[in-house]
Amino acid sequence: MKSATEPRTVASALLSASGVDELAEKVFAAIDKQDEGLRTINKEIWENPELGFKEVHAHKILTDFLEDQGFKVTRSAYNISTAFRAEYFSGEGRTVSFNAEFDALPGIGHACGHNLIATIGVAAAIGVKEALKNQGVSGKVVLIGTPAEESLGGKVKLLEAGAYDDLDCSLMAHPANDRYTSYGRTLASWRANVTWTGEAAHAAAAPYMGRNALDGFVSAYSSTGLYRQQLMPTDRIHHVIQGNHDMVANIIPDSVDSVWGVRGKTRPRVEQVREQLFKILHASASATNTSVEITPFQDYWDQNPSLQLANAYYELQKKYVDPAKDTETSKFTITAPEDDDGEAAASSDQGNVSWFLPSIQVSFPVGGTAPAHNAGFRELAGTDFAHGQAIKTAKALALTGIQVLQNEAFAKAMWEEWEAMIAKISVGLKEGSADSTKRAAKKRHVH
Structure with missing residues (x-):
């Protein structure tokens, strides 16, 4: 079992800070205001599945929408035709990032729910943008459009191209069946x-x-x-x-x-x-x-989440988007980081990202019993219920990102924990593998 006392204390302290409730209200309102557009994005991607590095339609509708929202958008970023980078900044400070996945599976479409992942990334970025533009928060928010997660390693190529070099954390979410988690691992x-x-x-x-x-x-x-x-x-x-x-x-x-x-x-x-x-x-x-x-093919590394980020997300979600407060979601549980069983069955290129900077990939329920990569899960990923859960998750992720921007002590603890974790898990790697991780770490600014 993971020790969560210190990180949980830091996370809880964030919630007691003055103005947090008011800020959350403004952030949530900004996301809700764009719900019609977010639903359109979700539906368009779900109805028009595209394979990795061929996500032309998804790339267009996402970048057009983000540009309309006032983000500076780079299309076909990092010499990858369907990748993009959208950013917004105000003043000096740290940089928080989200990922938008949007590729589908051969033959069964969005049976991994990447339409929801893209929707969450956009919604969370909108929430942080509100804090930067109108609520006095300083720093930058970046949304990276990450194509080809399914086997082709889009994020690996983005890492190699330097897409994550100037970021302080990477936040994203993935759909599941029956629970909310904050400390998801992958193999x-x-x-x-x-x-x-x-x-x-x-x-x-x-x-x-x-x-x-x-x-x-x-x-x-x-x-x-x-x-x-x-x-x-x-x-x-x-x-x-x-x-x-x-x-x-x-x-x-x-x-x-x-x-x-x-x-x-x-x-x-x-x-x-x-x-x-x-x-x-x-x-x-x-x-x-x-x-x-x-x-x-591309290697996918095991995902090692930031306990600091996981605890902050857990506390923020419990307070502001607690499933127990909604009869539609009260049957689902939210798992604390220290209670996560640590078991993983799938792999993701977000695992590679977790070796380069602090990150989390949380999960949220879409209901049903059909497993991912199954036609039944595709149908679940296209429901109104799944969209609603995606928006709730985006709100908690947005608040987590804002804590990284606002709180110097939290950001420092996040980086220190990550550096200690990477040193520990690198033991036993081949010399070349370990060196590649160290070189990546040196590219970033040190806190």
């Missing part, structure tokens, strides 16, 4: 295309002239099954064959394509499992007299 993940190459031959007349690429895959598949006995309960190895559909039984297959993945609780653990998997893949090629080529 580290590695994926790759793996291709075995052999030589074709007639399977009856001259099989001895062939080298069977399918045997290479089967050998690796079988060996991986044996390796699972030595895996930890939280480790996962995935694989799927993408073989040539023109294959026939009387021809020795000369090429087999597949996708392999490794997941684990931490980056060091994924690196350990991946090293053994490499041995299996290469051994399978050697044993079957084939060759193997491994082409990795």
